Amino acid sequence: MSKLHIRGLSHSFKKEQKRLNVIKNLDFIVDDGEFIALLGPSGCGKSTLFNIIAGIIRPECGAMFLNGEYVDTHTDAFGYMQQKDLLLPWRTVIKNVLIGPEIQKSPDSFVKSKALSLLSQLGLEGFENSYPNQLSGGMRQRVALVRTLLCNKDFLLLDEPFGALDAMTRSVMQSILMDIWNKKKQTVLLITHDVEEALCLADRIIVLTARPTSIKSEIDVNLERPRSTTDSYYINLKKQVLDMLQLELESIFTMN
Numbered sequence: 001m002s003k004l005h006i007r008g009l010s011h012s013f014k015k016e017q018k019r020l021n022v023i024k025n026l027d028f029i030v031d032d033g034e035f036i037a038l039l040g041p042s043g044c045g046k047s048t049l050f051n052i053i054a055g056i057i058r059p060e061c062g063a064m065f066l067n068g069e070y071v072d073t074h075t076d077a078f079g080y081m082q083q084k085d086l087l088l089p090w091r092t093v094i095k096n097v098l099i100g101p102e103i104q105k106s107p108d109s110f111v112k113s114k115a116l117s118l119l120s121q122l123g124l125e126g127f128e129n130s131y132p133n134q135l136s137g138g139m140r141q142r143v144a145l146v147r148t149l150l151c152n153k154d155f156l157l158l159d160e161p162f163g164a165l166d167a168m169t170r171s172v173m174q175s176i177l178m179d180i181w182n183k184k185k186q187t188v189l190l191i192t193h194d195v196e197e198a199l200c201l202a203d204r205i206i207v208l209t210a211r212p213t214s215i216k217s218e219i220d221v222n223l224e225r226p227r228s229t230t231d232s233y234y235i236n237l238k239k240q241v242l243d244m245l246q247l248e249l250e251s252i253f254t255m256n
């Protein structure tokens with residue numbers, strides 16, 4: 001049985017007097033414990049797809065099955081890190097990351113020490129009592145990741161979690177995420193604009209078409225981890241994925 005099955009998903013937004021078609025007849029299956037990276041041109045509908053999966057947006061058409069059961073409302077099954085960090089400005093870093101456990105129940109000392117340890121692992125030691133406006137974009141993003149991880153869900157939706165980080169910090173964060181995933185084997189859907197990130201992390205890459213988005217291709221990354229970026233199979237896959245994305249980008253620019 002699949003962990004998640006999306007079937008015939010379509011969605012549009014109202015734009016002035018017209019409809020803007022964003023997702024068109026999208027189908028895919030995610031297996032339990034699988035790490036999937038989603039790549040697609042900017043504005044194609046990736047964040048909208050996550051908002052639909054998380055139950056924030058109700059789709060116009062289509063069905064979603066979680067662990068084999070039909071879901072049509074908001075579910076708390078997911079740890080969702082949205083593209084905007086949505087940190088609460090009046091709460092300190094530690095109070096922001098403890099929101100999930102606080103909603104579920106009052107956080108015990110075990111959760112609090114786990115929070116401190118994750119903050120330290122992600123390079124935020126000493127900033128526990130800072131407020132979000134005292135942090136850089138990259139630091140805020142790491143706080144949002146800690147908050148998502150502390151929700152303790154076995155299914156993570158990560159929307160460009162490392163987008164605001166410089167290349168060095170990003171690569172450290174990718175290894176930390178891999179360590180966490182290796183231990184817990186959560187199911188992960190990760191949106192990224194970085195082909196190397198997708199190739200280094202994912203079991204499978206889903207390439208999305210330009211808007212209205214649907215699946216362009218699904219590519220299995222059959223490589224041992226940690227991945228060698230000099231491996232010829234890796235280099236070929238990278239070229240294949242970049243070529244696909246290039247075609248989708250060209251379709252946007254020739255359409256406009």
Ligand SMILES: Nc1ncnc2c1ncn2[C@@H]1O[C@H](COP(=O)(O)OP(=O)(O)O)[C@@H](O)[C@H]1O
Nearest residue numbers: 013014022040041042043044045046047048049
């Ligand atoms: N709430 C909304 N209302 C109207 N249009 C929206 C809304 N959210 C997203 N859009 C539009 O839908 C398209 C896809 O957006 P989004 O899912 O954020 O793309 P991506 O994450 O792939 O960059 C964009 O053209 C965006 O302007």
Ligand SMILES: [Mg+2]
Nearest residue numbers: 046047048083
């Ligand atoms: Mg987005």
